[in-house]
Amino acid sequence: MLFNSIDFVVFLPIVFTLYWWIGSNRRHGQNLLIVAASYVFYGWWDWRFLSLILFSTLVDYLVGRGLAKEDRPTRRKVLLWTSITVNLGLLGFFKYYNFFVANFVEAFTFFGASIEPYTLQIILPVGISFYTFQTLSYTIDVYKRKIQPTPLEQASLSETGKDLIAFAAFVSFFPQLVAGPIERAKNLLPQFQQNRLFDYAKAVDGMRQILWGVFKKVVIADSCGEYVDLIFQNPGDYGGSTLLLGAFFFAFQIYGDFSGYSDIAIGTARLFGIDLMKNFAFPYFSRDIAEFWRRWHISLSTWFRDYLYIPLGGSRGGQWLKIRNTFIIFVVSGCWHGANWTFVVWGALNAIYFLPLQLTGNNRKNMDIVARKRSLPSAREILSILITFGLTLVAWVFFRAEDLSQAFVYMGGMFSGSLLSIPDLPDMGKVVVTGLLIVFFTGMEWLGREGAFALEQVYRIRTRWFRWALYGWLIFLIGMFMETDETPFIYFQF
Amino acid sequence: MIYTLLLIAWAHLIPVNALKKNMHYPIGSFGHMHSRIAEAEQAQHLDILFLGSSHAYRGFDPRIFRENGFHTFNFGSSSQTPLQTLRLMEQYLDQLDPKLVIFEVYPSIFQNDGVESSLDIVANAPVTPELLQMAGSVNHIKTYHTLFYDLFREFFNLNDGFREPKVRGGDTYVSGGFVETAKTYNYSPVTEKIKRDWGDRDWQIREDQWQAFREILTLFRERKIDYWLVQTPVTRAAYDLYQNNDYVDSLFAAQGVYYNLNKVLTLDDHSDFMDYHHLNQSGVKRTNEALIRLIRERSAIPE
Numbered sequence: 001m002l003f004n005s006i007d008f009v010v011f012l013p014i015v016f017t018l019y020w021w022i023g024s025n026r027r028h029g030q031n032l033l034i035v036a037a038s039y040v041f042y043g044w045w046d047w048r049f050l051s052l053i054l055f056s057t058l059v060d061y062l063v064g065r066g067l068a069k070e071d072r073p074t075r076r077k078v079l080l081w082t083s084i085t086v087n088l089g090l091l092g093f094f095k096y097y098n099f100f101v102a103n104f105v106e107a108f109t110f111f112g113a114s115i116e117p118y119t120l121q122i123i124l125p126v127g128i129s130f131y132t133f134q135t136l137s138y139t140i141d142v143y144k145r146k147i148q149p150t151p152l153e154q155a156s157l158s159e160t161g162k163d164l165i166a167f168a169a170f171v172s173f174f175p176q177l178v179a180g181p182i183e184r185a186k187n188l189l190p191q192f193q194q195n196r197l198f199d200y201a202k203a204v205d206g207m208r209q210i211l212w213g214v215f216k217k218v219v220i221a222d223s224c225g226e227y228v229d230l231i232f233q234n235p236g237d238y239g240g241s242t243l244l245l246g247a248f249f250f251a252f253q254i255y256g257d258f259s260g261y262s263d264i265a266i267g268t269a270r271l272f273g274i275d276l277m278k279n280f281a282f283p284y285f286s287r288d289i290a291e292f293w294r295r296w297h298i299s300l301s302t303w304f305r306d307y308l309y310i311p312l313g314g315s316r317g318g319q320w321l322k323i324r325n326t327f328i329i330f331v332v333s334g335c336w337h338g339a340n341w342t343f344v345v346w347g348a349l350n351a352i353y354f355l356p357l358q359l360t361g362n363n364r365k366n367m368d369i370v371a372r373k374r375s376l377p378s379a380r381e382i383l384s385i386l387i388t389f390g391l392t393l394v395a396w397v398f399f400r401a402e403d404l405s406q407a408f409v410y411m412g413g414m415f416s417g418s419l420l421s422i423p424d425l426p427d428m429g430k431v432v433v434t435g436l437l438i439v440f441f442t443g444m445e446w447l448g449r450e451g452a453f454a455l456e457q458v459y460r461i462r463t464r465w466f467r468w469a470l471y472g473w474l475i476f477l478i479g480m481f482m483e484t485d486e487t488p489f490i491y492f493q494f
Numbered sequence: 495m496i497y498t499l500l501l502i503a504w505a506h507l508i509p510v511n512a513l514k515k516n517m518h519y520p521i522g523s524f525g526h527m528h529s530r531i532a533e534a535e536q537a538q539h540l541d542i543l544f545l546g547s548s549h550a551y552r553g554f555d556p557r558i559f560r561e562n563g564f565h566t567f568n569f570g571s572s573s574q575t576p577l578q579t580l581r582l583m584e585q586y587l588d589q590l591d592p593k594l595v596i597f598e599v600y601p602s603i604f605q606n607d608g609v610e611s612s613l614d615i616v617a618n619a620p621v622t623p624e625l626l627q628m629a630g631s632v633n634h635i636k637t638y639h640t641l642f643y644d645l646f647r648e649f650f651n652l653n654d655g656f657r658e659p660k661v662r663g664g665d666t667y668v669s670g671g672f673v674e675t676a677k678t679y680n681y682s683p684v685t686e687k688i689k690r691d692w693g694d695r696d697w698q699i700r701e702d703q704w705q706a707f708r709e710i711l712t713l714f715r716e717r718k719i720d721y722w723l724v725q726t727p728v729t730r731a732a733y734d735l736y737q738n739n740d741y742v743d744s745l746f747a748a749q750g751v752y753y754n755l756n757k758v759l760t761l762d763d764h765s766d767f768m769d770y771h772h773l774n775q776s777g778v779k780r781t782n783e784a785l786i787r788l789i790r791e792r793s794a795i796p797e
Contacts, residue, residue, distance in 0.1 A: 427512070429510065429511070429512030430512045430515070432512065433510075433512045433513055433515070468496070469496065471496075472495075472496025472497055472500065473496070473500070475496075475497055476496070476497050476500040476501065476504070479497065479501070479516060479635060479639070480501075480504065480514065480515060480516050480517060480639075481515045481516065482516065482635065484516070484634050484635050484636070
């Protein structure tokens with residue numbers, strides 16, 4: 001089920017009403033409803049893959065229980081690796097099997113050998129990369145004794161059953177099931193183990209965040225997507241300036257699409273009294289790449305930091321170790337997005353951007369949001385923001401391209417003599433309007449950059465009349481500029 | 495409330511179409527639907543009623559049929575799909591009372607969502623229950639916005655003074671629903687870009703359009719009105735871009751009398767067309783004469 005579908009518009013109020021009708025003091029009933037609703041939400045797309053979620057849930061639940069009872073290090077390791085093998089095995093099979101087979105065959109062909117590949121028609125289960133990482137975080141944290149396993153020891157059978165439901169709710173919670181934020185067990189699981197009270201202010205804030213998320217997705221991302229698809233389909237047909245415009249539109253498409261999804265997810269969760277972690281923090285206002293990565297897809301970046309980078313040694317050790325670890329984390333992060341060399345290059349490129357900052361000790365220079373308590377940034381800040389945005393723009397070309405050869409054609413065309421020409425696209429009037437929408441969007445983000453999301457800040461500083469006029473205006477813009485076809489979120493494919 | 499006010503103000507005051515992505519009010523636009531609807535209100539006891547998209551209103555000239563003794567009306571409109579035709583027939587069929595319906599079935603209309611045509615009809619026809627049903631069946635925000643704005647205009651009689659010009663951009667409206675064009679087709683070979691955009695593909699028939707189409711045919715059968723399904727010719731180059739023409743032919747042939755005039759006539763891609771898929775007056779004359787011969791051969795219209 002898509003957030004931007006009529007199905008969801010019907011689904012959400014029903015689940016919301018039932019949830020609060022069950023009541024705050026019956027959290028097990030609410031958890032059961034969450035699990036049922038989440039399975040309906042997921043099964044709407046393809047019910048066959050519900051078995052994967054169920055399997056993952058049971059494996060990690062049982063591993064967690066096993067870890068609770070086990071003190072012998074070797075056995076604990078076996079349990080941990082059971083969970084890692086099962087989860088990454090499923091992910092590897094569904095996401096990377098054909099990629100590895102194809103590259104294996106290519107390598108053999110390169111050396112003159114000829115082999116018949118055995119490839120499979122594999123459908124990638126939507127959201128598998130997200131919920132797999134989420135359940136893994138639980139097992140690893142229990143293994144490291146950072147959190148208590150669920151259920152606690154000595155629990156009765158009834159308590160165990162209730163806790164299994166709470167755990168299943170943690171794994172499958174529908175707002176963030178298919179595209180994150182990738183939650184940590186220590187943040188989300190306890191929320192399913194305690195009573196939730198209906199908080200009007202929180203629910204209203206959630207609605208506000210949903211509105212902003214929908215605007216980002218159906219107005220900004222989808223409007224940009226129209227041109228991105230056109231330009232990236234045949235980059236050889238366009239001049240440098242048009243290709244640059246295509247990359248620019250993709251930067252806003254991917255941001256609007258993914259951060260819009262995250263806003264809708266976080267806002268929806270708040271309607272159910274659940275707080276999810278922040279996933280984006282105005283990344284295009286970053287003054288360097290290190291800051292960008294602290295503000296972009298935060299739940300994945302911090303996941304890799306906590307469960308890969310730090311265990312590898314992090315920034316401790318010598319320079320070479322730092323370089324190795326940085327490359328590993330960025331390349332693995334690229335691979336996480338998909339089985340394509342374009343993602344590997346995208347990750348490596350970001351590592352190359354990041355390393356100079358890290359090696360000179362400047363990677364934590366810009367920790368706070370730009371121009372805090374000021375209306376406008378300084379000239380130096382503007383320049384830093386533009387350079388950082390330009391670097392991400394180049395990297396996005398690799399992220400969006402179908403394959404490396406297309407990416408290189410795109411880059412070659414973009415940095416050609418025609419870069420300074422006037423862009424040439426059909427219906428330039430619509431292109432200009434898309435540009436105006438981006439200007440409005442960026443302005444709103446700038447005004448709200450000190451909050452959790454843009455509209456939050458606007459709410460705090462304006463009157464009720466202004467607020468309602470703004471909501472009306474946003475809803476109107478959504479109605480006037482939305483794509484009416486239900487366009488899936490880009491990150492569903494990951 | 496705020497949304498409603500903004501919608502009306504936006505539609506009324508913003509002159510730039512690009513700023514109105516989901517709102518389009520094409521009153522008196524290409525296709526002359528405003529004039530056609532006005533004439534349809536008066537037309538009755540027809541020998542032949544023509545239905546379909548621009549292939550119909552640019553393809554069947556009532557003057558040629560009148561010269562041959564047939565009283566006809568052309569109810570084609572821009573991109574008209576079965577979703578629109580169904581509602582138009584529910585509203586007008588009994589009044590028009592045709593002996594024969596010639597329904598132009600260019601496969602494109604069956605893979606179209608019907609939005610463009612719905613806007614054309616909403617902006618140019620009075621609001622009726624059938625129109626509301628049609629908007630509901632298209633179920634598109636652009637259609638709803640346009641319908642809402644049309645209701646506002648009708649409520650305040652803002653369209654009362656509107657007169658559609660007979661001549662518009664090289665097109666001349668001819669009484670009886672036909673649009674004659676002075677344009678000629680500057681033929682060029684099918685380029686790779688056109689092939690990519692247009693062709694090497696199959697016609698895809700939408701379920702909702704096919705369902706509406708079947709309902710239209712049921713309306714005719716219930717009233718014992720004969721109907722022919724006809725494809726007017728397109729350029730050979732355009733015709734050959736699609737791979738499953740034979741399959742589409744078999745679908746239509748199973749629904750009743752069917753003529754694919756691409757197979758009956760040999761027209762000239764240069765001199766008989768105004769563009770890739772619309773006839774010009776030379777092509778119209780040749781096509782209409784061939785059709786009249788068929789009507790006579792089959793005695794399709796009782797004396």
